Amino acid sequence: MKNLIALILGSLFGLILVKAEVLSWFRIQEMFAFQSFHMYGIIGSAIAVGALSVWLIRTFKVKSLEGNLIELNDKAPRYTSAYVGGTVFGLGWAMTGACPGPMYALIGSGTTIMVLAVVAGVLGVLTYAALRDKLPH
Amino acid sequence: MNSIVEWISQPWPWYVAGPIIGLMVPLHLILLNRTFGISSSFRHMCAACLPSKLDFLNYDWKAESWNLVFAVGILIGSFLAATYFSTGEPIALSEAAVARMQEFGIQDMSGQHPADIFSWEHLGEWRTLLFVILGGFLVGFGTRYAGGCTSGHAIMGLSHFQLPSFVAVLGFFTGGLIMSWIVLPLILS
Numbered sequence: 001m002k003n004l005i006a007l008i009l010g011s012l013f014g015l016i017l018v019k020a021e022v023l024s025w026f027r028i029q030e031m032f033a034f035q036s037f038h039m040y041g042i043i044g045s046a047i048a049v050g051a052l053s054v055w056l057i058r059t060f061k062v063k064s065l066e067g068n069l070i071e072l073n074d075k076a077p078r079y080t081s082a083y084v085g086g087t088v089f090g091l092g093w094a095m096t097g098a099c100p101g102p103m104y105a106l107i108g109s110g111t112t113i114m115v116l117a118v119v120a121g122v123l124g125v126l127t128y129a130a131l132r133d134k135l136p137h
Numbered sequence: 138m139n140s141i142v143e144w145i146s147q148p149w150p151w152y153v154a155g156p157i158i159g160l161m162v163p164l165h166l167i168l169l170n171r172t173f174g175i176s177s178s179f180r181h182m183c184a185a186c187l188p189s190k191l192d193f194l195n196y197d198w199k200a201e202s203w204n205l206v207f208a209v210g211i212l213i214g215s216f217l218a219a220t221y222f223s224t225g226e227p228i229a230l231s232e233a234a235v236a237r238m239q240e241f242g243i244q245d246m247s248g249q250h251p252a253d254i255f256s257w258e259h260l261g262e263w264r265t266l267l268f269v270i271l272g273g274f275l276v277g278f279g280t281r282y283a284g285g286c287t288s289g290h291a292i293m294g295l296s297h298f299q300l301p302s303f304v305a306v307l308g309f310f311t312g313g314l315i316m317s318w319i320v321l322p323l324i325l326s
Contacts, residue, residue, distance in 0.1 A: 005168045006203040010210015013161060017211070018218035019145070020154030021228050025250030030234035032310075032317035041151030042158065043291060049159025050173075050296030057166060064170035072172070075284065075294055075301040082301045085282025086290070086308020092275025093309065094316035095268055097250055099287040100176040100276065104208050108215030111249060113257050113265075117273030118179070124277025125183040129193035135282065 017105040025097025032094055081137040145222045148229070161288070162296050169203060174289030176280035177201065178208045193281075241325040264324065283308060 017023050020042055031039035056062070057070050064070050093099050096117050098106055103121070106114040128135075165173040182205070184198040227247045230238075235246065243251050259265045280286045283305045285294060291309065294302025 002169060002203050003206045006206040007210040007213070009161065009164055009168070010207035011214035011217070012210075013158070013207070014211035014214025014216075015218045015222070016149070016154050016157050016214075018215045019149040019222070020151065020158075021148055021249075022154070023215070023249055024228050025255070026228055026230055026234065026238065026246055028313075029238070029317060029321075030230055032313045033234065033237055035233040035237065036231040038151050042155040043287070045152060045155030046159035046161075046292050047295045049156045050162035050292055051298075053159070053163035053166075054297045057163060062167060064166065065168050066170050068170065070166050070170070072166075072297050075290075075299040077301060078284070079301060079304050082283050082290075082305040083308040083311075085279050085284065086305035087279070087312040087315075088275050088308075089279025089283055089286060090309040090312020090314075091316045091320075092272045092277075092279055092312075093287075094313040094321065095272030096276060098276075100179060100280065101211060101286075101288060103273070103276070104175075104211040105215035106249065108212035109219035109249070111255055113255055113260070113269055114273075117269050117276070118182075120270045120273030121179045121277030121280075122183045122186070124274040124279070125179045125281050126187055126189070126191075126194070127274075128278050128281040129183070129189070129191040132191075132193050 013101065014105050014108055017102055018109050023098060023102035023105045023109065028094060028097040078137045081135070084136070142222065146224050148224075148226075158292065159296075162293055165293075171203065172289070173293040174285055175204075175208065175211075176276075176286035176289060178204045179277050180281060181205055241322065243325070267324065279312070 021027050022039070022042060027039055030036045054072065062070055096103070098114065098117070100121065103114050103117050107118070161173045165171050180194070181198040181201055184194045184196065187194070230246065238246060245252055253259055254264050254268050283290065285302065285305060287309070290302040290305040295306065
């Protein structure tokens with residue numbers, strides 16, 4: 001059941017990424033050059049709807065489909081890793097023009113070479129796993 | 138029916154697409170009892186395909202396999218969108234963005250990305266290796282180091298006012314601006 005829901009939600013998400021041109025390398029360059037409101041509008045309105053949803057879920061103590069009260073854990077207060085790791089991700093985001101979701105959407109919509117970006121990303125995870133104890137967090 | 142397909146086939150404006158993306162937050166919480174986030178799928182693939190003794194990769198990834206199924210869903214949805222619900226028109230970039238791309242020597246803006254970089258035919262060229270392989274590596278390494286990507290930190294994290302997520306988004310833009318303003322002009326010119 002959970003997998004079926006995830007498949008449907010993922011399909012909807014993939015559809016939107018294509019329709020809203022979020023997977024476009026050009027749109028990402030345009031965003032980082034502050035030359036269009038498009039990407040800021042998408043991310044900003046997504047956060048607004050997300051925040052309102054979280055507030056409603058907490059206020060009305062909404063339960064999940066599994067029947068338990070929805071609780072949100074705080075992110076670990078690690079600021080060095082958030083900033084430095086975020087910067088490393090930002091470099092890759094502007095280079096590939098894609099964060100992980102759009103990478104999958106690019107593969108699905110025909111830019112199959114992005115399979116290599118995903119494979120490289122998995123190797124990036126492996127490298128992080130190997131260096132984790134030595135990195136400041 | 139035809140008019141519906143025609144309507145869906147147009148590019149969607151930000152105020153339609155953004156709120157639907159935002160709905161991923163409550164849909165995940167209510168239907169899946171999980172937080173929204175996509176970059177974890179890289180970690181699950183790593184744990185599944187490359188078994189190792191590293192602590193970070195020794196966990197029950199199968200319990201989070203829904204996240205990989207979500208990624209498969211993205212493949213399906215984007216395939217359907219590109220195949221059946223698309224006009225094939227070039228993206229309506231701002232004039233300023235078009236001018237900047239031309240300064241970089243990019244003339245063909247008909248696709249999602251510069252076709253002479255992001256394609257198999259150019260795989261052996263250093264620019265393609267850099268943009269696809271190094272770029273992908275940085276995304277994988279950076280998202281795990283930061284603990285999330287645009288969905289997990291920017292959208293999910295900021296939706297419940299997490300300070301680490303705000304700091305991570307500052308990092309996203311630090312890296313993005315360095316790449317876009319300093320490194321890319323050097324590579325492309």
